[in-house]
Amino acid sequence: MGLQTDDELLAAARRGDATALESLLVRYQPHLYRFGLRMCGNVDDAGEVAQESLISMARAIRDFRGDASVSSWLYTIARRSCMKKRRRGKFAPVREESIDAPGADAHRLADAAPSPEQSAANREIEAALTQAIDALEPSYREVLVLRDVEGLSAADAAKVLKISVDAVKSRLHRARAAVRREIAPLLGADSADTPRGCPDVVTLLSRHLEGDLDPQVCATMEAHLARCGRCRGACDTLKRTLALCRSWATPQVPAPVAASVRTAIQAFLSER
Template sequence: MSETDQQLVAAARNGDRAALEKLLRNHEGAVFRFGMKMCREQEDAKDVLQETLLAAARTLPEFRGASSVSTWLYTIARSFCIKKRRTSKFAPEQVHSLDADPEAVAAVRDQRRGPEEAFAGRQLREALDAAIGALEPMYREVLVLRDVEGLSAPEVAEVLGISVEAVKSRLHRARVAVREQLAPVLEPTDAAGTPAPAPEGCRDVVAMFSRRLEGEIDEAACAELQEHLERCDACRGRCEALRQTLATCRQLGAAPVPAPVERSVREALRRFLASERA
């Protein structure tokens, strides 16, 4: 835990209500964003945030600090997200696969307004959000936790209850799938708006580049990849598109909680804490 979280946890355990509220407030944005990415509807994400904070307030005495507060909260939030996906009126009737989804690809194409605006503006973020939403939940949660919220691979593994190797395997597949969906925005296209296919023998280069970003390939393999990118314009463009995708993911991780949601959830938390003291 960070020093600030340690201090707030200690104070909250000693009955400091203000410390508990501040601790949860410091992490509410991350929990809400996770709920939005996993449930896809603001009302569901608000419920996930509220239920997570109330559960954390109830169970704080059981939290021993073996993991970070954020990891603990994500674990709680994930359980509520799973329940929401099963019961919500907003739940999709079918789950998208890792294969390119035609409607999502069309939505990405529709967002394009020109290279400069697409790379820097709201259109790219909206297209990325649609591409993330097209992933199966098991891949979506890994990408959101690692690339949007910035958890380490071991922290993601702890939240999901899987191995670090499984986290990285899902992460690379998710990154490749999202980059493919964003290709109409991020890469040169033909007259029909279709990106050029990967050159023969280059189909695994983007996945290898993702592994390089995670420090998973040795120095020799890294040098070989770099040499290939220097002589292959197509692969260099595809890997640059992945880099741009990940940079935009980090921008999504800065989105605040909408003010009405924040007010509603904080009021519910205050009512709960007041009832606990009564």
């Protein structure tokens, strides 16, 4: 895998190449599983979300219009699957039952061979990050997961969520600030957002990262950061928080879930 781009696989799959279709499905499975895990909060529902999304994808592959990105199309399908579970009353508050259980929810920070102390510290930060993301309201959580964990553009996230790009960004700024606040103490920083008399540098930085900060406001903020250590600390922890979101390795899909998805996909492919 990895030799062909998503677009190449997609083009081949649309021409009826079953191997290309299967490669595409396998490639997206951990991402859909992780999205399901964050949005539904348990392994069973996450497995169903991944399976339902991949089969919908396989079914609709010929109708896929190239004007949307593959990701935004797929997460739209996955989100619909999550919403169905929510309507069935299964959209329960997230319970992370097994942060430390191997395989159950095994995303690992992508650090190369850390020391045992470092691994323990990373696991602690990772668990806190998971908890902070899961504690967000669903409408904030899905924005942060799509944009900062799965790496969709704000425009693609807006397509998936059927809201405006401005609405995506305003939720994103609040979600990022909330997650940063939760994990800041573990990063050795103050959790307070804004010291009295200081600008809201966390929101300003988040807007800057989305390319939305007026250059003049940016210059004023930089001048403030040059003389205010607490605000520098707040900005630093936001950057580290986002780096952690992005370096979250794609999870290992638990073997039984992967096997069930594989069986369902193969059954579907053989029926065609």
